[in-house]
Amino acid sequence: MAEKKINPTLKMILEFGPVVLFFVGYLKLKDEIFLIGGEEYNGFIVITAAFIPLMVASTLALWKLTGHLSRMQFATLVLVVLFGGMSVWFNDDRFIKMKPTMLYLLFGGLLGIGLLRGQSWLKVVMEEVMPLEQEGWMILTRRLCAFFFALAVANELIWRFQSEEAWVYFKTFGLPIAMFGFFMFQGPLFQKYGPDEDEENTGPAE
Known part of the structure; x- marks a missing residue:
């Protein structure tokens, strides 16, 4: 729906x-x-x-x-x-602090399973809002998979070795900013593998 x-x-x-x-x-x-x-x-x-x-x-x-x-x-x-x-x-409080770790491991793991099968499961859920060529989807999926695992490691390091307040700031601001920054830095990939506007706007040859 x-x-x-x-x-x-x-x-x-x-x-x-x-x-x-x-x-x-x-x-x-x-x-x-x-x-x-x-x-x-x-x-x-x-x-x-x-x-x-x-x-x-x-x-x-x-x-x-x-x-x-x-x-x-x-x-x-x-x-x-x-x-x-x-x-x-x-x-x-350790359980709720582990929640981001579990979330990012879950999604990183799912993307990784898809990659091992030669597929981009990211494409399945995001193709309608972000069209890319197949090669672009595979590159983006590999990058996002690695990024999710990096966030899981970062969360573990911060809640285990930093203060509780530092973790709250990280969870509230650090993770969203990191996610926003990740997609902002994918601009060259979107330009290279996104739909060709010239081809889309070119009408049938006469």
Whole structure:
């Protein structure tokens, strides 16, 4: 089913609003300790507990309004519920911090399996919005596969060896900026392997 068009501002709020609210909530509550059911929870765990239903609600709203969820959106929601839920249940923030690692390993692994089969599975999900020649798709898939694995390693290094606050900043700003930068640097590839505008605009010979 084709994706329904909605207000771009509303779509951006639904996609990024939960992450922004998580970041703001963390800054306000990071030094707080809450006694719930006789057990102490730090601010990070409390914000994670609030983030899970917020993420579920925003994703369901996006699905209802557009009639569509990308595979990455669906996988992100599942991992947020799974790893965020374990962080809250076990009162252990390590689980939610591992979520980006698992997400990027999942997508990097899937792209890698496709490459081993001589296929670009990235083309399957993105061909309609980003037409490329087959060779361009294979190059982009190899690059994105390696990039996903690099992000997984970066996330592991930061949450394990840096402060909690450093990881929150990395998760909120570093990962989106890195992803944006990756595609910006693919400009030469899109120009080389994208559709030839001259050929598209040339009418039939008379």
